[in-house]
Each structure stands twice: as structure tokens, then as C-alpha cells.
Amino acid sequence: MPKIVNHDQRRRELAAAVWQVIARDGVEGISIRSVAAASGWSSGALRHYFSTRADLLAFACEQVIDQVTERIQGLRHTGDPVKTVRAILLETMPVDETRRTESSIAFAFLALGLGDPELARVQRRHFTGMYELCLRLVQDLAERDALAQTGQDAETLARRMHAVVDGLTVHALAGHLTAEEMVTQLDAYLADLTGVERTE
Amino acid sequence: MPKIVNHDQRRRELAAAVWQVIARDGVEGISIRSVAAASGWSSGALRHYFSTRADLLAFACEQVIDQVTERIQGLRHTGDPVKTVRAILLETMPVDETRRTESSIAFAFLALGLGDPELARVQRRHFTGMYELCLRLVQDLAERDALAQTGQDAETLARRMHAVVDGLTVHALAGHLTAEEMVTQLDAYLADLTGVERTE
DNA sequence: TCGTTTTTTACACGGTCGTGCGAGAATCAG
DNA sequence: CTGATTCTCGCACGACCGTGTAAAAAACGA
Numbered sequence: 001m002p003k004i005v006n007h008d009q010r011r012r013e014l015a016a017a018v019w020q021v022i023a024r025d026g027v028e029g030i031s032i033r034s035v036a037a038a039s040g041w042s043s044g045a046l047r048h049y050f051s052t053r054a055d056l057l058a059f060a061c062e063q064v065i066d067q068v069t070e071r072i073q074g075l076r077h078t079g080d081p082v083k084t085v086r087a088i089l090l091e092t093m094p095v096d097e098t099r100r101t102e103s104s105i106a107f108a109f110l111a112l113g114l115g116d117p118e119l120a121r122v123q124r125r126h127f128t129g130m131y132e133l134c135l136r137l138v139q140d141l142a143e144r145d146a147l148a149q150t151g152q153d154a155e156t157l158a159r160r161m162h163a164v165v166d167g168l169t170v171h172a173l174a175g176h177l178t179a180e181e182m183v184t185q186l187d188a189y190l191a192d193l194t195g196v197e198r199t200e
Numbered sequence: 201m202p203k204i205v206n207h208d209q210r211r212r213e214l215a216a217a218v219w220q221v222i223a224r225d226g227v228e229g230i231s232i233r234s235v236a237a238a239s240g241w242s243s244g245a246l247r248h249y250f251s252t253r254a255d256l257l258a259f260a261c262e263q264v265i266d267q268v269t270e271r272i273q274g275l276r277h278t279g280d281p282v283k284t285v286r287a288i289l290l291e292t293m294p295v296d297e298t299r300r301t302e303s304s305i306a307f308a309f310l311a312l313g314l315g316d317p318e319l320a321r322v323q324r325r326h327f328t329g330m331y332e333l334c335l336r337l338v339q340d341l342a343e344r345d346a347l348a349q350t351g352q353d354a355e356t357l358a359r360r361m362h363a364v365v366d367g368l369t370v371h372a373l374a375g376h377l378t379a380e381e382m383v384t385q386l387d388a389y390l391a392d393l394t395g396v397e398r399t400e
Numbered sequence: 401t402c403g404t405t406t407t408t409t410a411c412a413c414g415g416t417c418g419t420g421c422g423a424g425a426a427t428c429a430g
Numbered sequence: 431c432t433g434a435t436t437c438t439c440g441c442a443c444g445a446c447c448g449t450g451t452a453a454a455a456a457a458c459g460a
Contacts, residue, residue: 002435003427020418026315027227032418042439045317048388110374111311115226120375127376156388160364167367174310175320176327185363188356202405203457232448245408253448
């Protein structure tokens with residue numbers, strides 16, 4: 001019997017190297033050689049786990065999505081439903097260096113997906129998942145009578161929550177908002193959503 | 201006296217070729233040669249108007265921003281302030297094929313800016329301009345008593361408007377929302393912002 | 401027509417790209 | 431140890447990259 005390595009684990013390790021390169025050099029810095037160097041393996045070794053560059057990118061894209069999803073699902077709900085929503089949403093936003101890197105990677109893939117239908121397909125799943133998360137959060141708030149009355153249905157409020165979160169994320173990534181301003185805006189949005197009077 | 205060409209005009213023409221390549225092949229397709237081919241000139245001719253690839257990209261990025269800005273400033277205000285706001289915001293969103301291309305170009309540059317400080321600096325201006333536009337719109341609505349009472353100040357509402365617009369734009373570009381859904385969401389947001397009761 | 405200056409082309413250079421491939425290193429049952 | 435199998439490396443290939451440059455083409459005053 002020959003040497004056997006865990007293919008799934010190695011593929012995840014190589015995906016992490018892709019993220020590292022994106023975080024350091026941006027989308028333009030991704031190449032088989034740069035990823036190989038970042039991972040510590042030779043470029044030839046990469047080919048044993050990904051037959052093409054496109055495969056590598058698709059996997060790395062899927063992985064960053066799964067990673068966020070898993071982390072959110074691991075969060076435990078506290079007593080205050082609004083605080084729970086806040087915590088969950090902040091988990092997907094660039095509040096610290098780690099999450100900022102993660103967000104910029106996800107966003108870099110998004111731009112790549114504009115010119116690559118395969119990547120776009122992968123990302124569609126991600127957006128659907130995020131929307132469904134927002135919908136569940138809104139419905140949960142509604143069941144607890146924690147929503148302001150605006151006459152909008154849950155689907156509309158969920159799509160808007162999703163848009164606010166991603167919009168603020170983009171603005172923070174672009175340096176248009178600081179992390180603090182982003183969080184402040186999220187809190188103001190949640191205050192309006194839940195009908196909390198502002199403590200002037 | 202020799203042949204003289206309008207440098208500014210030629211540079212804008214070449215920037216348009218950059219957009220064309222981005223729209224067709226995405227960020228990964230941009231190269232001196234591909235842009236040259238798209239413009240109909242030789243790659244050597246490009247160098248008479250842009251000394252480096254980075255210069256070309258920075259100019260093309262700045263141009264797409266200026267183009268949107270100019271188009272917005274050209275809009276005339278109608279009687280209904282809410283309809284005016286709606287029209288202005290839609291002017292920046294991917295409602296049709298032309299504007300969709302424009303938006304995807306802008307976001308492709310945004311991703312490029314994550315790994316290129318010079319491009320990021322250019323884009324900061326763009327975001328500031330868009331925010332200031334939103335602020336003016338919100339203040340105009342406030343002066344006409346067309347805002348719902350939520351206790352939020354104009355700056356907060358402007359940042360949120362900006363986030364909603366860009367968030368919906370990203371979702372539409374990614375194919376997560378259709379253009380129609382995007383417009384519907386914008387209208388729902390404006391209804392809540394202005395306190396209009398929903399005609400169930 | 402000629403001369404001057406700008407514009408444009410065509411090509412060369414070194415480098416990096418994705419990918420293919422063959423040789424050897426590593427691993428472990430027998 | 432032997433052999434079978436997996437893993438890893440390093441290099442080669444053709445293509446494309448950004449950039450530089452020399453020469454041709456174009457335009458127009460003189």
C-alpha cells in the first residue's frame with residue numbers, strides 16, 4: 001500500500017492558500033504558481049488535487065461560503081431576539097481583520113463570477129442561503145412581535161435586510177465606512193426595523 | 201504641422217474599449233492587447249495615450265464614475281420629490297442592459313481596487329459622491345416633510361439609502377434578484393422611508 | 401514638393417501564465 | 431527487502447503578458 005493523503009483535507013488546505021493570495025495581492029494575484037508557493041507545495045502537486053485552475057477557484061469559492069455558513073449555524077441564540085439577529089448579521093460582516101479578509105475574498109470571487117458562469121452558479125447558492133437566513137430572522141422577529149408596523153411583508157423585509165447587510169459590507173470593504181460606522185448603521189437599521197425609539 | 205488628435209477624446213475612446221472587454225470577459229480578460237483589439241488600434245498605439253496598464257485602468261475607472269455622475273446631474277427634478285429620488289437612484293442601478301453593463305464594470309473595478317491602492321483611492325471619491333447625493337436627497341425629502349418619523353438623523357438615513365441601493369445592485373448583478381425584483385424592493389424601501397401606507 | 405512633427409505600427413525582450421509529463425521520493429503490505 | 435501504488439517535484443511547452451523601441455505612415459505649414 002502506498003502513501004495515502006486525505007484528499008478533502010488537502011483540497012481545503014489549498015483553498016486556504018487561494019484565500020491567502022487574494023487577501024495579499026487581490027484577484028489579479030491568483031495563479032497556480034502563487035497559490036502553490038503560498039501553500040508550500042509545488043505547482044505540480046496542485047494538479048493532483050485540482051485538474052485545472054478553474055476547478056481550484058470554484059472549490060475555494062465554495063469553501064469560503066461554506067465556512068461562513070457553518071459559523072453562523074454554530075451561533076447559539078440568546079434571550080434577546082434583536083441581539084441574536086445583530087450577532088448573526090455581524091458574523092457575516094467585516095467587523096475585524098479576520099472577517100474583513102473573509103469578506104474581501106468573497107467579494108473578489110463575486111467579481112470573478114461576473115465573467116465566469118460556473119463561479120456565478122456557485123455564488124447563487126450563497127445568496128439564496130443568506131436570503132433564507134434573513135427571512136428566518138425576520139419571521140422570528142415577527143412571531144415575537146418585535147417588528148415595527150410598516151405594512152411590508154416578511155419577504156420584502158428580508159430582502160431589504162440582506163441588501164443593507166451586503167451594502168454596508170461593500171462600503172466597509174471599499175474603505176468608505178469604518179468598521180465602527182458600519183456597526184452603527186446596522187444598529188440604526190435594526191432600531192428602525194424593530195420600532196425601538198431612539199434614545200436621543 | 202503634423203497630424204494632431206484630441207488626446208482626451210482618444211483616451212475616453214480607449215476607456216470605452218476597457219469597459220467593452222470587462223463586459224465581455226470580466227476582469228480577468230483585461231490586457232493591453234485585448235483592449236487594443238477591442239478599440240481597433242494596435243497595442244503600441246495605446247502607449248501614446250497611457251504609459252502603463254495601471255494608468256489605463258485608473259482612467260477607465262474614473263471615467264465610468266464620471267459618466268454616471270454626469271448623467272445624474274443631467275436629470276431634471278419633477279414635481280413629486282419621491283418620484284425624483286426614485287428616478288435618480290434607479291439611474292445608478294442595473295435596470296436595463298446598458299446600466300447593468302455599467303454597474304458590472306463599476307463593481308469589477310471595485311474588486312480590482314481591493315488589491316490596488318491607487319484604484320481604491322479613485323473609488324473612494326465615487327462613494328463619497330454617491331453618499332453626498334443620498335444625503336441631499338434625504339435632506340430634500342425632510343424639508344418637504346416627506347419623511348416618516350423614525351428619530352434617525354439625515355446622515356444615518358442617507359448612509360442607509362446608499363447601502364440599500366448598492367446592496368440591491370450587487371444582488372441584481374449576481375443574478376440573485378431580477379431587475380424587476382430590484383425595482384420592487386427599492387419602491388418598498390422608499391415607501392417605508394417616506395411613510396406611505398401600503399395599498400394592500 | 402519638402403520637412404517637421406505626431407501618430408501608428410510591428411516586432412523584440414524578458415517574464416509569467418496554465419498545463420502536461422516523466423522521474424523519483426515516499427509509503428506500506430507482503 | 432521487494433514491489434505496487436501514491437504522491438511530489440521540476441521542468442518543458444506554447445501562449446500571452448507588459449513594456450520598450452525603431453521605423454514607417456500620416457498630416458500639414460512652408
